[in-house]
Amino acid sequence: MLNVDPDTKTFIPLRSYLTDPNRAGPGYGLQYSTAPTIQPRGHLNSQDGFDLEVIDSLRREAINVREPHVSGLKKIAAYAAQLVWMGGKFPIDIGADFTWFPALGYNTKRPVSQDNLKFELCNILFNLAALYSQLAVSVNFSSPDGLKSAANYFCLAAGVISHIKDKVVPELRTAPVEDMDIVTLESLQELLLAQGQECFWQKAVMDGYKDSSIAKLAARVSDLYSTAGDWAVQSEAISSEWIHHMAAKHHHFAAAAQYRQACDCLEKRKYGEEVARLRDSMVCVNDALKESRYINKTVLSDLNGLKNKVSEDLKRAEKDNDIIYLNPVPPKSELKTLERAGMVVARVPPDVASPLDHLGDNALFGPPLFAKLVPFAVHLAASIYEERRDRLVSTQLTAPLSALTASVHSTLSALSLPGSLQALEKPLGIPPALLAHAEELRQSDALARLDRSFADTAKLKATDTATFASGREALLAEEAEDAALRARFGTLRWTRPPSREAAPKLHNQIAEIESYLASAAASDDLVRDTYRTLAPLLRILAGPDRALADFVPASRRAAIPPKLEAEASALRTCLNDIARLESRRRRRIEALREAARGDDVHPALLAEAARLERERPDVTIVTAHFEAFFDARLGTRYDSEIAVVAAEAEEQATLLRAVERANADFVRARRGEGGGEREKALQQLEGAWVGYKDVVAKLEMGRTFYNDLSRIVGRFREEAREFGYRRRAEAAELESDLSLPPLSSLTLQNQTQQQQQQQQPSPASHAHSSHSRPQQEEPMPAPVATRNPAPPPQQQQPPLQPGPVAGMWNPEMGIRFGGSPAPATEQKKQAGDWTWLPLREAGEVDGWKMEFELNSPGSGRGNGGITVSCVAGPAAAGGAGGLEGGTGGGPIKHAKCERTNSPNRCSAFLSRGGALCDGPEEGEVKAAEDGEGGGETDRVAEVEDA
Structure with a gap:
């Protein structure tokens, strides 16, 4: 026959367990939220529109699971699996605001909305864990199979919580809501495991296991409840009732473990150790009973039963050991630590751990x-590839080739080429190459084109600067508003993070964009200074031929010596080779840019994505999976071009060395010849032409830079404004909460209304109340899981504040001390108002006394009048003054008042420095028993004095 001990009665379905309440969210349609987001991108077709309706239907079914039934598991898990799959197709900010009400904490009626697929997944999985826990408490605990099922459900619930904590929350990209932060999830996981372990303990008791085995199981239950409580006290969401419940359970099972081990010691004739363990068990039981106010009747009954059992066994054990066995009782420090037998572990359900394995035809x-929708990661990958390709083409191909060309011009200018050669070859008139340059400038209207380019660049710069300034001002204004509110309410009350902590990326972008603009401004000034230096020469070069001929003086020499002519011919050959190299290089740069513009990577990316999905269907595709693809494609297309650039650099170096040797021979052969002024003029015009080409290229680069920057600053401004709007709404909500009247004043006014109603009792109630005793206060029930349907909150009307009631004290009257008389306006009031009387013999006591009288019409103090007294003073005082209890020092914090229709003064207590003085019962003060007439008891009004 099963011996049912008191420590086997802990588990009562829906009472002893704490189940996770469901999170509730409004069931709006995803199709209306996501379609506007993805349709403009060209990703949505007719089939995808149908899929939107399907996912919307799955969501409605998932969030409407309310009852603990196994059919709900599939509904929630199916929607969660589709959300995981959608995470690879859509961006995390899909464009739908998912609204949920928290399940735990003190803000369960305040919705939280986020445009975040992972936030939606967190809430859905939280509901799945809640459903598992509710299934656990709905089984039949009177059978071993029911206990095994309950333990299994608790382990699965803990596994889902573990999955949320380890896999989903880190991918949120935002701070988790308060009831899904790490400490709260850790506490819930340990709590669920504790309850699962408790099921195994209950089954062991039911199956009649050895006491030593049951003790190991109970010790592990105690550890898990202790860990859950330790995490819970760090959480802002877990209520104090749950924390007290966990503490009671921890001490309860510690006592049960020691009791069972004591039974094992009795069986093994270890009588001294039995006494020691029973004593420790009694200590643990008493610690658990300290939480009796907060736990439900079932747990309290179990604790009292266990206490009685332990107390009886302890008396018997001590008596037997003292009289018969005489074994030494070891101290607790010498007792061997109980071994633990862990039977539970957080097990993630397969459909949660690998949801994509459960999706298919x-x-x-x-x-x-x-x-068939292209995964969002593919679009991101395409953008990343294009950025890397353009950067590679620019930094490793076109930029090095342009640098080589600039090196050629620098070398030729240092050698005064080709001006010196042109002055010799054509002593009269303008050289043909210079005439070609002049004609090109005239045909393209070069000077006006440059002026327009400078104006356009300045306009783009001004627009970008204004856009950035607008976003920066919005961000700094929000920061200033937050700082002002923080200074107003204080850092302890204004608990939200500062602006720079809430949006570090945006604040870091300010310095980053400012550095971009500063660098660009320096480059713009350099280009403009270069243009100002070249402008006079360019006007000559682009002007009429007559002005150009006047600028270039003619040479007086008519014949060229044969040796000089030979050296000049050799130099001209080298310069022609350089010119051909430059021409070929310009064509190569244009070809590279054209090839980059025509490099469409999307088909190859789609093929690569399909391959990845086939090879790893359980893995969500992210851009990191395409790194090898990027490297291979860029290497195939551009490695050969990079090698060509290196070869061209070597070829140019060879040609420049040949030019330097030919020019040295030319200079020696030309020594003593005239034509220096003409050579200088031609070289200046040639340098102006080269400088013009450089300015045009840099203006084009500047225009491209500011166009790219416009997208960056535009996005920065929008994000800053959105952040400011969101923070202002959050600040307004927080400010309204902090501006509410104190809860103590509302409680006091409510008690005042109740006191007014009780001041007009019926005659029957007078007779009854004179003999009635305060009833035993009911213990606070232990927290029980409730499933909050949480409908969308309606707009609430502000609560009506009850006004002061005539004849009743209210906080606005204040409390006066000392013997000074009240102001003239307060010394005499109408009947039904308070009259403040001066203190009597206040100097004779170490304390303060207040006395005020309520004058009722037609009644006197000795004939049914109502007198209310509040007295404070040292405990030694008393007697005629009517002083009872109280402490000295410090401002009065609370007041206990009572009323009586006895003519004698009723006594009350005023405590200085904190706690209310205890009355006969919590919240009541007994009427004075001396004097004549029937006494009447009233509820205490707590007064918080500022």
Whole structure:
């Protein structure tokens, strides 16, 4: 026959367990939220529109699971699996605001909205864990199979919580809501495991296991409840009732473990150790009973039963050991630590750990939705590839080639080429190459084109600067508003993070964009200074031929010596080779840019994405999976071009060395010849032409830079404004909460209304109340899981504040001390108002006394009048003054008042420095028993004095 001990009665379904309440969210349609987001990108077709309806239907079914039934598991898990699949197809900020009400904490009626797929997944999985825990407490605990099922459900619930904590929350990209932060999830996980371990303990007791085995199981239960409580006290969401419940359970099972081990010691004739363990068990039981106010009747009954059992066994054990066995009782420090037998572990359900394995045409959750939709990671990968390709082409191809060309011009200018050669070859008139340059400038209207380019660049710069300034001002204004509110309410009350902590990326962008603008401004000034230096020469070069001929003086020499002519011919050959190299290089740069513009990577990326999905269907595709693809494609297309640049650099170096040797021979052969002024003029015009080409290239680069920057600053401004709007709404909500009247004043006014109603009792109630005793206060029930349907909150009307009631004290009257008389306006009031009387013999006592009288019409103090007294003083005082209890020092914090229709003064207590003085019962003060007439008891009004 099963011996049912008191420590086997802990588990009562829906009472002893703490189940996770469901999170509730409004069931709006995803199709209306996501379609506007993805349709403009060209990703949505007719089939995808149908899939939107399907995912919307799955969401409605998932959030409407309210009852603990196994059919709800599939509904929630199916929607969660599709959300995981959608995470690879859509960006995390899909464009739908998912609204949920917290399940735990003190803000369960305040919705939280986020445009975040992972936030939606967190809430859905939280509900799945809640459903597992509710299934656990709905089984039949009177059978071993029911206990095994309950333990299994608790382990699965803990596994889902573990999955949320380890896999989903780190991917949120935002701070988790308060009831899904790490400490709260850790506490819930340990709590669920504790309850699962408790099921195994209950089954061991039911199956009649040895006491030593049951003690090991109970010790592990105690550890898990202790860990859950330790995490809970760090959480802002777990209520104090739950914390007290966990503490009671921890001490309860510690006592049960020691009791069972004591029974094992008795069986093994270890009588001294039995006494020691029973004493420790009694200590643990008493610690658990300290939480009796907060735990439910079932747990309290179990504790009292266990206490009685332990007390009886302890008396018997001590008596037997003292009289018969005489074994030494070891101290607790010498007792061997109880071994632990852990039977539970957080097990993640397979459909949660690997949800994509359950999606397919013949799979449990059906085919994956949006299967033909290009994954968002592919679009991101295409953007990344294009950025890397353009950067490679610019930094490793076109920029090095342009640098080589600049090196050629610098070398030729240092050698006064080709001006010196042109002055010799054509002593009269303008050289043909210079005439070609002049004609090109005239045909392109070069000077006006440059002026327009400078104006356009300045306009782009001004627009970008204004856009950035607008975003920066919005961000700094929000920071200033937050700082002002923080200074107003204080850092302890204004608990939200500062602006720079809430949006570090945006604040870091300010310095980053400012550095961009400063660098660009320096480059612009350099280009403009270069243009100012070249402008006079360019005007000559672009002007009429007559002005150009006047600028270039003619040479007086008519014949060229044969040796000089030979050296000049050799130099001209080298310069022609350089010119051909430059021409070929310009064509190569244009070809590279054209090839980059025509490099469409999307088909190859789609093929690569399909391969990845086939090879690893359980892995969500992210851009990191395409790194090898990027490297291979860029290497195939551009490695050969990079090698060509290196070869061209070597070729140019060879040609420049040949030019330097030929020019040295030319200079020696030309020594003593005239034509220096003409050579200088031609070289200046040639340098102006080269400088013009450089300015045009840099203006084009500047225009491209500011166009790219416009997208960056535009996005920065929008994000800053959105952040400011969101923070202002959050600040307004927080400010309204902090501006509410103190809860103590509301409580006092409510008690005042109750006191007014009780001041007009019926005659029957007078007779009854004179003999009635305060009833035993009911213990606070232990927290019980409730499933909050949480409908969308309606707009609440502000609560009506009750006004002061005539004849009743209210906080606005204040409390006066000392013997000074009240102001003239307060010394005499109408009947029904308070009259403040001066203190009597206040100097004779170490304390303060207040006395005020309520004058009722037609009644006197000795004939049914109502007198209310509040007295404070040292405990030694008393007697005629009517002083009872109280302490000295410090401002009065609370007041206990009572009323009586006895003519004698009723006594009350005023405590200085904190706690209310205890009355006969919590919240009541007994009427004075001396004097004549029937006494009447009233509820205490707590007064918080500022």
